[in-house]
Amino acid sequence: MTLDPLLTVEGLTITLANGTEPLVSDLTFSIAAGETLALVGESGSGKSLTAQALLGLLPTGVFAPALGQATLSGISGNLLVPDVAARVRGAHVAMIFQEPMSALNPVMTVGAQIAEVLEFHAPHLSPLGRQAAVAAALTEVQLDAERIAASYPHQLSGGQRQRAMIAMALVAQPKLLIADEPTTALDVTVQAEILQLLRTLQRRHAMAMLFITHDLDVVAQVADRVAVMQAGRIVEMGTVAEVTQAPKHPYTRRLWAAQPRHLPPRPKGCRQTGMSTSASPNEADTACAAVPSDASILDARNLRVYFPIQRGVLRRTVGYVKALDGVDLTIRRGEVVAVVGESGSGKSTLGRAVLGLQPLTAGTLSLFGTPMQNRPRHAWQPVRRRVQVVFQDPFASLNPKRRIGALITEPMAVHRIGVDDADRWQRAQAWVTALGLPAETLQRYPHEFSGGQRQRIAIAKALALEPELLVCDEITSALDVTLQAEILQRLAHLVVERGLSLLFITHNMAVVEYLADRVVVLYRGKVVESGETATVLNRPEHPYTQQLLTAAGFNR
Structure with missing residues (x-):
């Protein structure tokens, strides 16, 4: 039985105001009430442009008026006409953006921002009625309504901000929800919670959902049907089972083949003891030597990083946030050690401590056999070349x-x-x-x-x-699956070719499975489990590790 479509899009075409080549070309699809259509593709394929066009948010002067027809059941007019889109936006069609910190107003409380939606779309409500509706919306997304409503965005965690965005999107009870990469920057457990929340709310409100993502594992969890976009066109569409189990288009097959679980095995082989400053990338293949397995380049013992909690006019210290609390870590030359855990577990603090960017409260840190704990900045100068870092957001760095x-x-x-x-x-x-x-x-x-x-x-x-140790802090979290595959494979070859060691901070367990030799699981500043990658992923012992793997779809 085929359900009547709630949203119907026919021939959507988007071009730049001064361009002739379309960025989105002849897009046609439909979504029924209660159905989720996942729009999948690499950056630049036109996914977000499609969403912006449906909401009338394409910047004028930059883009020519969108061509085609988009209709919403029960609403007269073409959504691609800005005046029609403005009439339905928020009340009938709502959107969740990728980065809630950028989408939320930093100088307004969360409650005031949600109430503002109601002022515009439900003017009949009294102030008390709006307040009650805001509380109900926050409660529905499993937040402490009183506290969150009075908080500013910067006072919330990433998961809380995303839940607040969902509450804001749904407070006017729209028929269609557009979710643009809503879980990209979230750790695996929070991502699982957000996806489950969206499914629950969709069933409760019988909404249609257009879910934009590049994460193919997420598609299997949330979608009913999949549309694969390449260069502004839909190249394949079908049910999740059809597209994931028997993809027909070469581009779809390439996307699925680029997932870490489907990549060729990580290269193994001899490892270099280090490269001279005269070496270039192409010379690495010719100078390979065996490396002793016990040649540690990083040895950390009982690392503690405490941040004081200060209150009162005199800013008295009343306690401590224990970001790291007795962490031990060893990395050998040519070894990849992954550090996993949810946001706030201490992963990035550990990376900063290893780099000398975060003073230690206690513990010892040795790099290349030299004690480095609490050394003055100038003492780190000889080590800086040998230890480098790649941050999560390259644009900021x-x-x-x-x-x-x-x-x-x-x-x-x-x-x-x-x-x-x-x-x-x-x-x-x-x-x-x-x-x-x-x-x-x-x-x-x-x-x-x-x-x-x-x-x-x-x-x-x-x-x-030419570092000997590279600290990678969530470097693949916002990348398309094909770009992620390219970078992972290049790093894997550098480990073999140059004896490079990696401290790989991530929440992506599939990446860990492909790249890491050993895994360290952090929870609230403590190491709760560590060991060889295959052992930890196949036979996790700690309940928190089991929770991480379950949330990531590792049901072994």
Whole structure:
């Protein structure tokens, strides 16, 4: 039995105001009430543009008026006409954005922002009625209504902000909910909770949902049907079972093959003892030597990082937040150690402590056999080249006013890598091309690249210093599955070719399974489980590890 469509889109076409080539071309699909259609594709495929067009949010002057027809059951007019979209937006069609911290007003409380939606779409409600509706909406998404309503966005965790966004989207009881990458930046347990919440609310309100994502594991959890987009066109559509189990289009098959579980086995082999400053990426294949398995480059014992809780006019210390509480960590040369745990578990604090960016409250930290705990900043200078970091957000870590070439070669000059500027420029070119970017990348600025390209630039910048230990802090969390696969495979080869060691901070258990030799599970600042990757993933002992794996779909 085929349900009548709630939303029908026919021939949607989007072009730039000054362009002729469409960014979205002849898109046709429908969604029934209570149904979830997942829109899947890489960055730049047109997924978010499609959502913006349905809401009338395409920037005027940048884009030409959208062509085609989009109708919502019970509503007259074409949603692609801005005036019609403005009439239904919020009341009949609502949206959850990828980054709630950017979507929420930082100077208004959460309660005031939800009440503002009701002022516009339910003007008949009295102030007390709006207050009651706000409390009901927050309670429905399993938040403490009184506390959250009085809080500002920065006072909430990522999961709480996303729940507040869902409450704001649903408070006017829309017929259609558009969710644009709503779980991308969330850890695995919070992601599972948000997905379950969306399913529950959808059934309760009989909503249709357009779920935009690049995470194919999420598709299987939330969607009824899947539409795969490539270069602005839908290349395949069908039920989740049809598209995931028997994909027909080559692009769909490539997306599924790029998942960590489907990648070729991680390369194994000899490991280098280290590269001289005269080495380039292409020389790594010819200088491989065996590395003793007990050659530790990082040895941390009983690491503690406490942050004081201060209250009162005199700011007296009344307690401590124990971000790290007795953590032990060892990394050998050529080894990949993954640190997993939910937000707030202490993963990033551990990474900052290893880098000397976070003072230790107690404990010992040894790098390359040298004690480094609580050393002054200048004492870290000789170690900086040997230990590098790639952060989660490359745009925030790359100076927007400098060209890529300067960003990569300047640290090389500081650490005296290369004989002269021309040599350093050649090395920078070699690294960006080794990571799949054109040589002319060096002449451009960070804003000229996509998120995946910026992440590869950040990795090239770190690797250009020929480090022996690379700290990777959630570097694949916001990447498309194909870009993620490229970066994982490149890092895996560097581990073999150059003896590179990785401290890989992540919440993606599939990435851990592919890349890591050992896993350390952090929970509230403590190591609750550690061991060989296969052992921890197949036979987890601690209940928290079991919870993480269940949330990630590792039902073994």
